[in-house]
Amino acid sequence: xxxxxxxxxxxxxxxxxxxxxxxxxxxxxxxxxxxxxxxxxxxxxxxxxxxxxxxxxxxxxxxxxxxxxxxxxxxxxxxxxxxxxxxxxxxxxxxxxxxxxxxxxxxxxxxxxxxxxxxxxxxxxxxxxxxxxxxxxxxxxxxxxxxxxxxxxxxxxxxxxxxxxxxxxxxxxxxxxxxxxxxxxxxxxxxxxxxxxxxxxxxxxxxxxxxxxxxxxxxxxxxxxxxxxxxxxxxxxxxxxxxxxxxxxxxxxxxxxxxxxxxxxxxxxxxxxxxxxxxxxxxxxxxxxxxxxxxxxxxxxxxxxxxxxxxxxxxxxxxxxx
Amino acid sequence: xxxxxxxxxxxxxxxxxxxxxxxxxxxxxxxxxxxxxxxxxxxxxxxxxxxxxxxxxxxxxxxxxxxxxxxxxxxxxxxxxxxxxxxxxxxxxxxxxxxxxxxxxxxxxxxxxxxxxxxxxxxxxxxxxxxxxxxxxxxxxxxxxxxxxxxxxxxxxxxxxxxxxxxxxxxxxxxxxxxxxxxxxxxxxxxxxxxxxxxxxxxxxxxxxxxxxxxxxxxxxxxxxxxxxxxxxxxxxxxxxxxxxxxxxxxxxxxxxxxxxxxxxxxxxxxxxxxxxxxxxxxxxxxxxxxxxxxxxxxxxxxxxxxxxxxxxxxxxx
Numbered sequence: 001x002x003x004x005x006x007x008x009x010x011x012x013x014x015x016x017x018x019x020x021x022x023x024x025x026x027x028x029x030x031x032x033x034x035x036x037x038x039x040x041x042x043x044x045x046x047x048x049x050x051x052x053x054x055x056x057x058x059x060x061x062x063x064x065x066x067x068x069x070x071x072x073x074x075x076x077x078x079x080x081x082x083x084x085x086x087x088x089x090x091x092x093x094x095x096x097x098x099x100x101x102x103x104x105x106x107x108x109x110x111x112x113x114x115x116x117x118x119x120x121x122x123x124x125x126x127x128x129x130x131x132x133x134x135x136x137x138x139x140x141x142x143x144x145x146x147x148x149x150x151x152x153x154x155x156x157x158x159x160x161x162x163x164x165x166x167x168x169x170x171x172x173x174x175x176x177x178x179x180x181x182x183x184x185x186x187x188x189x190x191x192x193x194x195x196x197x198x199x200x201x202x203x204x205x206x207x208x209x210x211x212x213x214x215x216x217x218x219x220x221x222x223x224x225x226x227x228x229x230x231x232x233x234x235x236x237x238x239x240x241x242x243x244x245x246x247x248x249x250x251x252x253x254x255x256x257x258x259x260x261x262x263x264x265x266x267x268x269x270x271x272x273x274x275x276x277x278x279x280x281x282x283x284x285x286x287x288x289x290x291x292x293x294x295x296x297x298x299x300x301x302x303x304x305x306x307x308x309x310x311x312x313x314x315x316x317x318x319x320x321x322x
Numbered sequence: 323x324x325x326x327x328x329x330x331x332x333x334x335x336x337x338x339x340x341x342x343x344x345x346x347x348x349x350x351x352x353x354x355x356x357x358x359x360x361x362x363x364x365x366x367x368x369x370x371x372x373x374x375x376x377x378x379x380x381x382x383x384x385x386x387x388x389x390x391x392x393x394x395x396x397x398x399x400x401x402x403x404x405x406x407x408x409x410x411x412x413x414x415x416x417x418x419x420x421x422x423x424x425x426x427x428x429x430x431x432x433x434x435x436x437x438x439x440x441x442x443x444x445x446x447x448x449x450x451x452x453x454x455x456x457x458x459x460x461x462x463x464x465x466x467x468x469x470x471x472x473x474x475x476x477x478x479x480x481x482x483x484x485x486x487x488x489x490x491x492x493x494x495x496x497x498x499x500x501x502x503x504x505x506x507x508x509x510x511x512x513x514x515x516x517x518x519x520x521x522x523x524x525x526x527x528x529x530x531x532x533x534x535x536x537x538x539x540x541x542x543x544x545x546x547x548x549x550x551x552x553x554x555x556x557x558x559x560x561x562x563x564x565x566x567x568x569x570x571x572x573x574x575x576x577x578x579x580x581x582x583x584x585x586x587x588x589x590x591x592x593x594x595x596x597x598x599x600x601x602x603x604x605x606x607x608x609x610x611x612x613x614x615x616x617x618x619x620x621x622x623x624x625x626x627x628x629x630x631x632x633x634x635x636x637x638x639x640x
Contacts, residue, residue, distance in 0.1 A: 044486065107378065
């Protein structure tokens with residue numbers, strides 16, 4: 001930074017001098033981004049066209065181009081295993097986003113009640129799951145939901161309601177229960193963020209709007225539908241879209257809980273595998289690095305286009321025109 | 323008195339459909355303008371309040387119970403998995419001692435590694451992001467528009483999905499399996515989003531601040547460092563915490579780039595710990611998880627207000 005041009009006089013600003021100074025300011029960050037983000041992304045595209053795997057170790061033998069073979073393989077295996085992963089990725093992201101948003105909005109609506117003097121205490125307690133580091137929390141949940149020894153099942157099996165005994169629920173070991181658990185745990189630490197966001201949006205709505213409507217005879221539901229909801233939608237829709245994009249790529253929520261499993265024998269994908277965890281397992285378990293990079297590109301395109309749509313919606317680009 | 327008041331309001335509310343329009347409107351307007359204190363609540367408001375409370379209590383229970391189970395497990399003697407009562411009968415701090423005893427567990431090493439990587443990356447990130455965000459906010463320079471567009475585009479791609487490439491990159495520069503390598507990898511990832519946040523914050527500060535500094539003979543660097551930077555402390559804190567929490571929670575990259583157990587971070591170390599011999603390690607794990615969670619939770623709760631507004635700003639801007 002010190003190497004760039006000396007300060008020009010404040011009034012007679014030269015564009016070039018300004019530019020040099022600015023490049024000094026942004027240079028280090030550009031360097032870091034090029035090294036740690038841009039080059040790796042370009043290199044990922046490169047590796048996707050090679051056969052780097054356990055049998056063709058590129059680190060020893062060098063890279064060997066195979067054209068579109070990896071993408072061909074994805075297309076061929078699409079019916080067999082990948083289709084299920086793609087569908088579950090979409091189902092997981094959709095359900096997670098809707099449940100987290102629904103719970104968050106519902107609780108925010110209840111908490112946004114001026115007649116409840118202790119609401120700030122409730123809010124602070126409900127925000128706890130968000131304050132805890134997610135990775136540690138999810139790992140703790142794997143213990144809580146352990147089929148044989150987990151506290152949840154130990155509590156459940158001590159309940160005897162006549163002939164009904166819930167016994168040991170295979171929370172993480174049965175495909176459908178595991179899917180349920182992944183979404184439930186994600187909701188547990190995901191709803192406080194949505195709740196906070198909705199609460200902020202609700203509090204930003206001027207109260208005299210509602211009071212005026214009340215004077216005009218509008219009921220609670222009418223006021224909610226005609227005033228609260230439209231204003232809330234404008235404030236939270238960008239948030240919902242970016243949460244959806246985030247959940248499509250929510251590696252930790254799935255991998256740390258189930259590692260994508262349970263996996264049926266002979267299948268390359270597990271019941272809770274989303275595209276990022278499936279890709280990760282391709283690399284780390286099967287050493288299919290080239291194939292994993294091909295999948296990474298698909299994920300880039302998938303999430304990149306969603307983010308672009310979201311930015312278009314929130315009109316971030318218009319800021320650039322200034 | 324209280325009874326009577328709420329009775330009146332209830333009567334007004336019930337009579338609404340039948341009584342004359344004007345009278346009701348005046349009554350309602352009066353009720354609204356009085357500003358209801360708790361004792362003035364209508365019965366339907368009281369009912370709504372209590373139904374709300376009960377629902378909220380259920381959710382609070384759902385939040386507290388899992389945390390309580392972990393706390394109880396960390397305080398139960400031996401490797402007992404059974405939760406017998408709210409306060410364990412065989413209360414013991416042995417698992418907490420194990421966490422802090424390097425002979426029993428490696429948790430202190432993992433915590434130290436996480437602190438080193440997250441802390442140094444966060445400090446460097448704040449510096450890089452502050453200069454970048456400031457330049458994009460205040461300077462006119464060639465390529466500014468495309469630079470901003472590039473920032474927006476870069477943040478759309480989940481950089482951690484290029485983990486294979488990052489492995490090769492660190493291998494080539496000889497930093498695979500090192501904490502420095504992790505810092506380099508993490509440093510690049512968060513810059514676009516955070517620089518965008520920081521730019522937005524500086525945009526909101528008046529330009530007169532620097533102009534008067536220039537009049538007093540300050541250089542551009544001095545105007546930035548001595549005048550603007552101290553004013554951006556809230557945003558610097560937000561970015562510091564975002565970066566710290568993000569790295570603390572990372573598993574995908576750290577696990578792929580680090581194979582030496584003495585370089586594990588908390589997330590990677592704890593996962594291996596609980597996946598091996600669950601029954602034997604569960605109580606130690608519980609204590610370790612609490613120790614690992616406390617610093618982040620404290621950071622978060624202390625800076626909560628700033629974090630929420632920072633996140634909201636980021637979400638709106640993409």
